[in-house]
Amino acid sequence: MSADRAQILNGIRRSLQRGELAGDQLKSVQDRLARPPRGPAIARAQVAPADKVALFCQWAEFNNATVARLAAADVPGEVTGFLARNNLPASVAMAPSPLLEGYDWASEKMLSIRRGRGEGSDQVSITGAFAGIAETGTLVTASGPDHPVSLNLLPDTHIVVLRESDIVGGYEDVWTRLRERYGKDRMPRTVNTITGPSRTGDIEQTIELGAHGPRRMHILVVRE
Amino acid sequence: MQSTAHAFKDNVGAALADPNLQDSLSKLKVGFSERRRQAAERLPEFEALRDRARDIKNHTLANLDFYLEEFERKVTALGGHVHWAPTAADARRIIADLCRSVGARTVAKSKSMVAEEIALNEHLEELGIAPIETDLGEYIIQLRHEPPSHIIAPAVHLTKDQVADTFLEHHRKLGFDKRLTERNDLVAEARYVLRQKFLDADVGLTGANFLVAETGSSMLVTNEGNADLSNTLPRMHIVLASIEKVIPTLEDAAVLLRVLARSATGQESSAYTTLNTGPKRPGDLDGPEQYHVVLLDNGRSGVLGTEMQEILRCIRCGACMNHCPVYGAVGGHAYGWVYPGPMGAVLTPQLVGVEEASNLPNASTFCGRCESVCPVRIPLPKLMRHWREREFERHLTPRAVRQGLALWSFVARRPGLYRSLTAIANRMLSLFGRAEGRYRSLPLAGGWTRFRDFPAPPSGGTFHAQWKATRKQP
Numbered sequence: 001m002s003a004d005r006a007q008i009l010n011g012i013r014r015s016l017q018r019g020e021l022a023g024d025q026l027k028s029v030q031d032r033l034a035r036p037p038r039g040p041a042i043a044r045a046q047v048a049p050a051d052k053v054a055l056f057c058q059w060a061e062f063n064n065a066t067v068a069r070l071a072a073a074d075v076p077g078e079v080t081g082f083l084a085r086n087n088l089p090a091s092v093a094m095a096p097s098p099l100l101e102g103y104d105w106a107s108e109k110m111l112s113i114r115r116g117r118g119e120g121s122d123q124v125s126i127t128g129a130f131a132g133i134a135e136t137g138t139l140v141t142a143s144g145p146d147h148p149v150s151l152n153l154l155p156d157t158h159i160v161v162l163r164e165s166d167i168v169g170g171y172e173d174v175w176t177r178l179r180e181r182y183g184k185d186r187m188p189r190t191v192n193t194i195t196g197p198s199r200t201g202d203i204e205q206t207i208e209l210g211a212h213g214p215r216r217m218h219i220l221v222v223r224e
Numbered sequence: 225m226q227s228t229a230h231a232f233k234d235n236v237g238a239a240l241a242d243p244n245l246q247d248s249l250s251k252l253k254v255g256f257s258e259r260r261r262q263a264a265e266r267l268p269e270f271e272a273l274r275d276r277a278r279d280i281k282n283h284t285l286a287n288l289d290f291y292l293e294e295f296e297r298k299v300t301a302l303g304g305h306v307h308w309a310p311t312a313a314d315a316r317r318i319i320a321d322l323c324r325s326v327g328a329r330t331v332a333k334s335k336s337m338v339a340e341e342i343a344l345n346e347h348l349e350e351l352g353i354a355p356i357e358t359d360l361g362e363y364i365i366q367l368r369h370e371p372p373s374h375i376i377a378p379a380v381h382l383t384k385d386q387v388a389d390t391f392l393e394h395h396r397k398l399g400f401d402k403r404l405t406e407r408n409d410l411v412a413e414a415r416y417v418l419r420q421k422f423l424d425a426d427v428g429l430t431g432a433n434f435l436v437a438e439t440g441s442s443m444l445v446t447n448e449g450n451a452d453l454s455n456t457l458p459r460m461h462i463v464l465a466s467i468e469k470v471i472p473t474l475e476d477a478a479v480l481l482r483v484l485a486r487s488a489t490g491q492e493s494s495a496y497t498t499l500n501t502g503p504k505r506p507g508d509l510d511g512p513e514q515y516h517v518v519l520l521d522n523g524r525s526g527v528l529g530t531e532m533q534e535i536l537r538c539i540r541c542g543a544c545m546n547h548c549p550v551y552g553a554v555g556g557h558a559y560g561w562v563y564p565g566p567m568g569a570v571l572t573p574q575l576v577g578v579e580e581a582s583n584l585p586n587a588s589t590f591c592g593r594c595e596s597v598c599p600v601r602i603p604l605p606k607l608m609r610h611w612r613e614r615e616f617e618r619h620l621t622p623r624a625v626r627q628g629l630a631l632w633s634f635v636a637r638r639p640g641l642y643r644s645l646t647a648i649a650n651r652m653l654s655l656f657g658r659a660e661g662r663y664r665s666l667p668l669a670g671g672w673t674r675f676r677d678f679p680a681p682p683s684g685g686t687f688h689a690q691w692k693a694t695r696k697q698p
Contacts, residue, residue, distance in 0.1 A: 005308040008467065011525035012289045021290050029287050033294065033438055033472055039280075039479035040272040059492065096509075117509040120423050136493040145507035149456045153449050171478035178474075185298065187439045187501040189511050190456070195493040198449040200411060202361035202377060204248070204384050205255035208411045211360055212418065213449025213496070 038172055045135040045170030052134045053221060056167045059137025063196030064209060065217040072222050076108045079126065079159060082218055083111075088124055088157060093117075095127040097146035100161060118150030125151040125214075126159045130181075131174050132167040132221075136195055139219065140174050142182075143190035152192055158214040163222050225343055225371050227576045229560035232583035239554040248381050249555055256377075256546040259490025260597065267486065277483050278601045280476045281537035284468075285528060291437040291470045292519065298440025302502030304515040312342035315520045319344060319429070319462060322516055323353050326460050328426035334444070334451035335359035336431030337375050337540060338466050338520055340562040341575065344429075355429075356421045358450035360414055367394045373556030375563065376488050376542040381555045384410070418450075428454035428512065432465040433539070434480060435517070438473040441499040442517060445484060447491075452498050461500065461512040466520045468536040480539060483599035488541040523575055531610050535570045537600040544594035544604060550587050559584055566594035566604040573611050582620045585611035646686045653680070 013019055021029065047055050057067045068078050083090055091112040094100060105113060118125060127147055131140040139160055143149045152158060168174055174193075182188055198213030209215045228235060239245055264270045284291055296306040309315035323331060331348060333339065333355050345355045345366075357366040361379035365372060367390050372378030379387070387410055392403045395417060404410050430451045434443040442463040444451045455461045471477060485491045504511030527533055545551040545565025556564035561581070563571050569584040585608040594604040615621055621629075635642050656663045662677035663669075672678055684690050 004310050004314060007310045008308050008519070008521045008525060009289045009292065011310075011521065012292075012467075012528060015525055015528035015530070016286065016288075017529060021287065026290070029290050029472075032283075036438065036473035036475040038475050039276045039482075040269050042267070042269055042482070063492065063495075120419060138493055143508060143511060144505070145509065148509040149452065150510045153452050153456060171481065172475055175474040175478070185301070185439070187302075187441055187499060189501060189503070189505050189508060190452075191441075191499040191501075192452065193493070193497040195491075195495050195497075197495065199447050199495055200360045201255075201447070201489065202359070202364070202379055203382075203387055203407045203410060205251050205377065205380065206407055208408050210415065211411055211448035211450070212358065212415060212422075212453055 042135060042170055045173075047134055047169055052167050052169060053164050055134040056132050056137055057219075057221060059134070060132075060139075060196070060219055061137070063137050064199070065137065065196045065219055067219045067221060069221045069223065072103065072224065075103045075161060075220055075222060076105050076111070078220055080108045080111050082159065083124065086157070086216070092124045092126050092159070093119065093122040093151060093155065094125070095147050095151055097128050099128045099146075099163075100126065103161075117148035118152075118154035120154060122151075122155040124157045124159065125155040126161065127151050129160050129162045129166065130191075131177055132162045132219075133169075133171060133174060133193070134167055135170045138193050138195040141192045141194065142178070142188040143192075144188055149190045149192065152194060153213045155214055156210065157216040157218065158197075159218045159220065161220045161222060163224060165224055167221075225340065225346075225562060227561040227572075227580050229572055229576065229581040229584055232558060232560060232587060235558035235560055236554045236587075239558045244383050244386060245381050245555050248383055249552055252380070252546055252552055256489060256542070257597075260487055260543060260546070261490070263486035263490040263492065266492070267482070270483070270486065273479055273483050274599050274601055276479050277539075277599055278537060280471060280479060281539075281600050284471055284476075285533065285536055288467065288470070288525075288528065291472055292467060294437040295435050295440055295470050298437070299502065299515075299517055300440075302440060304440065304502040304517065307516060307518045309518055309520045309522075312520070312522050315342050315464065315518050315522075316344060316347045318518050319464065320347060320351055320353070322460065322462055323348065323427050324351070326426055326514075328353055328460070330354045330356055330421065330425045331427045331429050332422050332425035332454045332458060333357050333362075334428070334430040334446065334454040335362045335372075335378065336429070336464055337372075337562060338431055338464050339429070340372060341466075341522065342464075342520065344464070356418070356425065358418055358422065358448075358454060359446070360411065360448060360450075363414060363418065364390060367391075371557065371562070373564065374542060374545060375540050375565075375567075381557065422453045422457050425454075425458045427460045427462060428456075428458040429462045429464060430454050432463050432469050432517075433484065434477055435463075435465055435470040436472075436474060436477055436499070437470055439499070439501055441501040443477055444498045444500070445481070445494045445496070446498075447489075447495045449496055452496055455498070455500055455512065456510055459512055460514040460516070461503075463500070463515075463517045464520065465517065466522065467524055484539055484541055487543040487597065487599040527574060532570065532574060532607055534602050535567065535574070535607055537602055538567050538571070539600060540567075541599055543597040543599065544602075547593040547597050549589065549591060549593070559587075566608070567602070570602075570604060570607040570611065578611060578614055578618065579620060582611070582615045585609075585615070643686070643688055646688065650686045
């Protein structure tokens with residue numbers, strides 16, 4: 001209700017002992033929004049391009065993900081190999097993404113693939129990623145027709161295909177990429193940043209993996 | 225929830241006598257606080273980030289009206305709705321109306337301290353709408369009909385065995401009739417039980433760690449993924465957030481995220497940090513059809529511009545309580561309302577009244593650990609002292625304390641009298657066992673000496689006398 005809105009905004013202005021922002025004050029905050037200042041630079045995020053991938057892998061593993069670095073041609077084989085090594089069914093739910101369709105899934109004859117959003121009964125999902133953040137080994141996904149968010153969350157095991165060229169240094173580099181891709185004022189409905197498998201410390205402060213989201217996360221870092 | 229902050233002293237007595245609670249609290253010292261120390265050491269820029277985090281919050285608070293309007297504009301532009309709630313009752317009404325508009329029978333809830341603050345669950349239940357807590361800790365305490373005892377670890381007061389008993393009692397009717405003994409089995413059982421509830425829920429309700437004005441996004445930080453299931457699967461997503469959660473830009477979010485997880489749990493990053501912006505888009509295969517943000521004031525706008533304003537910087541990491549010797553001894557329930565520990569001791573009198581909560585700002589030794597770990601550098605001891613002053617001004621201080629202070633002030637303003645009285649007291653202390661180097665009992669200090677000896681100062685007279693003697697030496 002507009003009366004409630006006015007009550008809150010006027011209350012704030014009364015407490016701050018001023019009216020609505022105007023003039024230079026207004027311009028200064030508008031400028032800050034238009035050209036966001038960055039915080040203190042994080043040394044480990046300013047890593048040389050050649051070391052970014054290694055740093056990403058190091059932190060992803062620190063955060064309980066597993067990582068395989070491989071060539072594009074080896075992606076389908078690594079998926080079936082990973083499923084077999086972990087006694088998982090050769091059946092996956094896959095994001096309907098052009099990036100993923102670029103791999104030769106037909107070469108894996110035993111692998112059954114369903115394309116679409118996640119279902120409560122899915123054991124394993126495969127998705128791409130919008131970016132990887134070397135600073136913390138974090139994956140970034142952006143929702144859209146090619147990436148249903150439910151695939152990130154419902155299955156027990158999440159396999160993520162990440163291109164080396166999509167690995168950036170820090171969080172700020174992801175924001176820049178998002179603005180370039182989607183426009184400054186138009187974020188995708190959901191941007192997930194995911195650091196390792198789901199976990200909880202709610203029983204006696206001891207970490208257990210797989211609280212509600214995947215208990216296992218396997219990242220395929222693809223050389224180009 | 226109904227506050228029992230006025231009964232703090234009784235609550236403390238019960239807490240100290242509860243062996244399960246004491247067992248759970250003993251793990252705090254080696255858990256969160258040690259992990260925070262290690263995480264801070266791994267990031268050389270940590271202290272600089274804390275300064276910046278403080279500055280970002282100060283800047284936002286000074287321009288709060290602007291950023292809230294900007295946030296609203298962006299949410300609306302992408303098909304979402306913003307609702308303004310001056311009071312807790314307004315927020316409850318708005319949320320209930322939204323739930324009824326889609327005929328909701330169940331609401332999948334992700335942990336929200338603001339929802340606790342407005343007692344949302346009780347209200348929804350009265351209307352026949354079932355709120356289902358999905359954060360594991362919140363789920364456990366919902367089954368036990370208990371309030372959270374910590375702002376990020378709501379069930380931190382419970383032992384594994386207590387959780388096992390609770391699950392057996394409540395899950396038996398679902399076919400789980402074996403008492404579990406392993407943590408991972410307990411987690412798996414809760415996951416299984418809650419999964420179906422997620423799939424069935426009509427509405428997902430979450431809080432927000434930050435609201436980003438630049439993009440109109442709500443930002444949620446969790447480890448379990450429950451908030452993300454809550455905002456992905458149901459038809460309607462409601463975000464409930466208080467007005468000071470807004471921040472200007474994504475760059476500011478990056479700074480705050482870097483200090484939040486490290487301060488809270490000592491993680492490099494929480495497992496899930498999610499930005500939600502509006503409802504699902506054309507072509508999306510999942511996501512909610514409706515996206516609503518409820519902005520709650522509940523007295524906060526009145527705190528701006530006062531000596532208490534700095535508490536509005538709080539990002540709810542819980543570091544202050546993890547490092548507080550008082551919280552560590554009595555746990556969160558003793559504080560009697562939603563927000564425990566040092567940040568609660570400052571915020572609770574603001575939200576429920578200093579008359580009700582005057583005990584809380586006094587539950588501090590002013591050791592300063594809370595301020596030393598606060599990621600946004602809130603001077604918590606100073607703010608607690610402000611409350612003590614207000615309490616004294618309003619004559620809420622207990623009579624014995626006031627009389628004691630009056631007596632002390634009378635004596636302290638008369639140096640001659642002060643010196644003779646302290647000299648007498650000093651000589652009398654010898655009667656209680658100074659020779660042994662410790663006192664087994666002391667008048668007026670039974671609360672201490674019942675549990676441990678009080679160390680005796682070396683003999684040589686009062687502080688004044690020793691000072692004088694030392695000054696005379698060349």
